[in-house]
Amino acid sequence: xxxxxxxxxxxxxxxxxxxxxxxxxxxxxxxxxxxxxxxxxxxxxxxxxxxxxxxxxxxxxxxxxxxxxxxxxxxxxxxxxxxxxxxxxxxxxxxxxxxxxxxxxxxxxxxxxxxxxxxxxxxxxxxxxxxxxxxxxxxxxxxxxxxxxxxxxxxxxxxxxxxxxxxxxxxxxxxxxxxxxxxxxxxxxxxxxxxxxxxxxxxxxxxxxxxxxxxxxxxxxxxxxxxxxxxxxxxxxxxxxxxxxxxxxxxxxxxxxxxxxxxxxxxxxxxxxxxxxxxxxxxxxxxxxxxxxxxxxxxxxxxxxxxxxxxxxxxxxxxxxxxxxxxxxxxxxxxxx
Amino acid sequence: xxxxxxxxxxxxxxxxxxxxxxxxxxxxxxxxxxxxxxxxxxxxxxxxxxxxxxxxxxxxxxxxxxxxxxxxxxxxxxxxxxxxxxxxxxxxxxxxxxxxxxxxxxxxxxxxxxxxxxxxxxxxxxxxxxxxxxxxxxxxxxxxxxxxxxxxxxxxxxxxxxxxxxxxxxxxxxxxxxxxxxxxxxxxxxxxxxxxxxxxxxxxxxxxxxxxxxxxxxxxxxxxxxxxxxxxxxxxxxxxxxxxxxxxxxxxxxxxxxxxxxxxxxxxxxxxxxxxxxxxxxxxxxxxxxxxxxxxxxxxxxxxxxxxxxxxxxxxxxxxxxxxxxxxxxxxxxxxx
DNA sequence: CTAGCATGATCAAACGATTGTTCACGAGTA
DNA sequence: TACTCGTGAACAATCGTTTGATCATGCTAG
Numbered sequence: 001x002x003x004x005x006x007x008x009x010x011x012x013x014x015x016x017x018x019x020x021x022x023x024x025x026x027x028x029x030x031x032x033x034x035x036x037x038x039x040x041x042x043x044x045x046x047x048x049x050x051x052x053x054x055x056x057x058x059x060x061x062x063x064x065x066x067x068x069x070x071x072x073x074x075x076x077x078x079x080x081x082x083x084x085x086x087x088x089x090x091x092x093x094x095x096x097x098x099x100x101x102x103x104x105x106x107x108x109x110x111x112x113x114x115x116x117x118x119x120x121x122x123x124x125x126x127x128x129x130x131x132x133x134x135x136x137x138x139x140x141x142x143x144x145x146x147x148x149x150x151x152x153x154x155x156x157x158x159x160x161x162x163x164x165x166x167x168x169x170x171x172x173x174x175x176x177x178x179x180x181x182x183x184x185x186x187x188x189x190x191x192x193x194x195x196x197x198x199x200x201x202x203x204x205x206x207x208x209x210x211x212x213x214x215x216x217x218x219x220x221x222x223x224x225x226x227x228x229x230x231x232x233x234x235x236x237x238x239x240x241x242x243x244x245x246x247x248x249x250x251x252x253x254x255x256x257x258x259x260x261x262x263x264x265x266x267x268x269x270x271x272x273x274x275x276x277x278x279x280x281x282x283x284x285x286x287x288x289x290x291x292x293x294x295x296x297x298x299x300x301x302x303x304x305x306x307x308x309x310x311x312x313x314x315x316x317x318x319x320x321x322x323x324x325x326x327x328x329x330x331x332x333x334x335x336x337x
Numbered sequence: 338x339x340x341x342x343x344x345x346x347x348x349x350x351x352x353x354x355x356x357x358x359x360x361x362x363x364x365x366x367x368x369x370x371x372x373x374x375x376x377x378x379x380x381x382x383x384x385x386x387x388x389x390x391x392x393x394x395x396x397x398x399x400x401x402x403x404x405x406x407x408x409x410x411x412x413x414x415x416x417x418x419x420x421x422x423x424x425x426x427x428x429x430x431x432x433x434x435x436x437x438x439x440x441x442x443x444x445x446x447x448x449x450x451x452x453x454x455x456x457x458x459x460x461x462x463x464x465x466x467x468x469x470x471x472x473x474x475x476x477x478x479x480x481x482x483x484x485x486x487x488x489x490x491x492x493x494x495x496x497x498x499x500x501x502x503x504x505x506x507x508x509x510x511x512x513x514x515x516x517x518x519x520x521x522x523x524x525x526x527x528x529x530x531x532x533x534x535x536x537x538x539x540x541x542x543x544x545x546x547x548x549x550x551x552x553x554x555x556x557x558x559x560x561x562x563x564x565x566x567x568x569x570x571x572x573x574x575x576x577x578x579x580x581x582x583x584x585x586x587x588x589x590x591x592x593x594x595x596x597x598x599x600x601x602x603x604x605x606x607x608x609x610x611x612x613x614x615x616x617x618x619x620x621x622x623x624x625x626x627x628x629x630x631x632x633x634x635x636x637x638x639x640x641x642x643x644x645x646x647x648x649x650x651x652x653x654x655x656x657x658x659x660x661x662x663x664x665x666x667x668x669x670x671x672x673x674x
Numbered sequence: 675c676t677a678g679c680a681t682g683a684t685c686a687a688a689c690g691a692t693t694g695t696t697c698a699c700g701a702g703t704a
Numbered sequence: 705t706a707c708t709c710g711t712g713a714a715c716a717a718t719c720g721t722t723t724g725a726t727c728a729t730g731c732t733a734g
Binding site: 390 | 720723
């Protein structure tokens, strides 16, 4: 709680002298003696610069906002870990803003962005964020990096190779011998969802397999919606022998629902999912997944935001290293026959 | 980006008038006409009070820190959700500080607390936080609420009924007919760990069952450590027929390891775990758990911190509503014979 | 007619740090 | 001796809000 002027008094100098010495700017003219006295006084008083004062003067808060659809899923956790770690190296703090269950008319996003609380924002648009919210975010004038979506307005983005990932997943099923393959995707308005679907369709087309419309669903990425997707497919006269699920959270829902419906995985139906979080291993059966670098995505997002804050550059980056990788576990097998 | 003085100019009044009107303090004498003009001007300029300036003047940042051992687990997620939601009702923001993989000598905690960035801190001590860290936190003078640990220094705490929870879990196994029951606990220095162990021992004593020392382990709460615990028990000449795992994350590790060792759950060994997160349902077999109110714990923690910030009161609360509840799934069964 | 007072608004001093400008002093030069 | 210049440090304004103190005005009451 010691202030600059406390230190100044104790060292017998002016506050400006203390400020200059402690901030260690090159080219300050202070004698060795006073420099020493200032350092001593600061140490004795356990001086720490007051963040709010600094932020007011410099209009830099050294904090960024992370806007996410929800915090209770493993994908968020991985992403968060990457963001957190990169933020630490940049001497930044992370403010979480979850859009989950936001009451109607709640304006926490505009407030987060409009009050000068953060220097920039990382946004992962969920399925349910409105165009209004999007506009608020992009119109704020703050540096924004959108995660896994190309931002229609200004601002940069970081993305994964969704298309390649889904191709990999689909090819795996095709190689196993499946021909009637279903797709459980996200809501069609989502841009990354479109890329994932494209990857699936490409792989199917490349193998000269037809994709029947009723085998392509777009309920969403939550477990419940995965369950819905499976329900829809199970009702068909000839259900698919394998399903590509565009999100691992939804895949967990698919698995639960399969158990409920008495569909054996992988004997009756193979499941391959997008994203490889730690929950893939504890699931039953352990999920065959495509691993995309979520942690690196988080790091890259934070790094890009930092660049954007400090130099105004805004680029759209694709995180391709490490490359998408198929992790084969026990939820996929050749079709029964 | 509009400031008070921008609004003042536009409305043709002084900044102080604007400040008083917009902050809506009772007992301000401003005519209806100017009041209206001020409101209009503020709206037209889309004025938002600058957070840093406000924080500097009032020494209130309307932000709290949440210090946790890690962000990639479902227990954190539940807790976080509660904290977040309560914070929103109190008009507070949450800053995450993970102590996971903190480089040696990293002083992010002292900085978080010493620079006036937050009005208070919520701390969930993990297994690996040093006494030094603890002292830094309690000595900072900031309001602190510790989560699921009684804080040795000042500051309040919120806890769960760990003891009752473990009793419930153990009694479940006893009722199923198990007599040789193992215990996979957290590191012995953790206070909540001691309470959990106590609950286990009580239930065993009440049933007049002996607890052999080699059946009680204390590796920790991470999946890997759960696996270690199972390894240790499996090596015994007579392994237990059931194991109480003091943390669901560790339980997932136990399950994986059991699969690796060819131990069938629940046929060869029953597993019951503490905490009921969403991962319990996707595990194989779905885990029998004791549900403790983690979400409510998060809310209560934030609410207590708020009280502490605003009135200086610091109490130790036990969150007993809803009461611990046994959720029976498929990882427990009567002993084979 | 003027002291007293309520009303409505402005002034100005903080909060703590940063930073361009100024100042005092002594050494070096003409 | 007078002037310049370099050095080491203090002065003072500023960031945007808050808030106690002050002030101008018109009205009531004595």
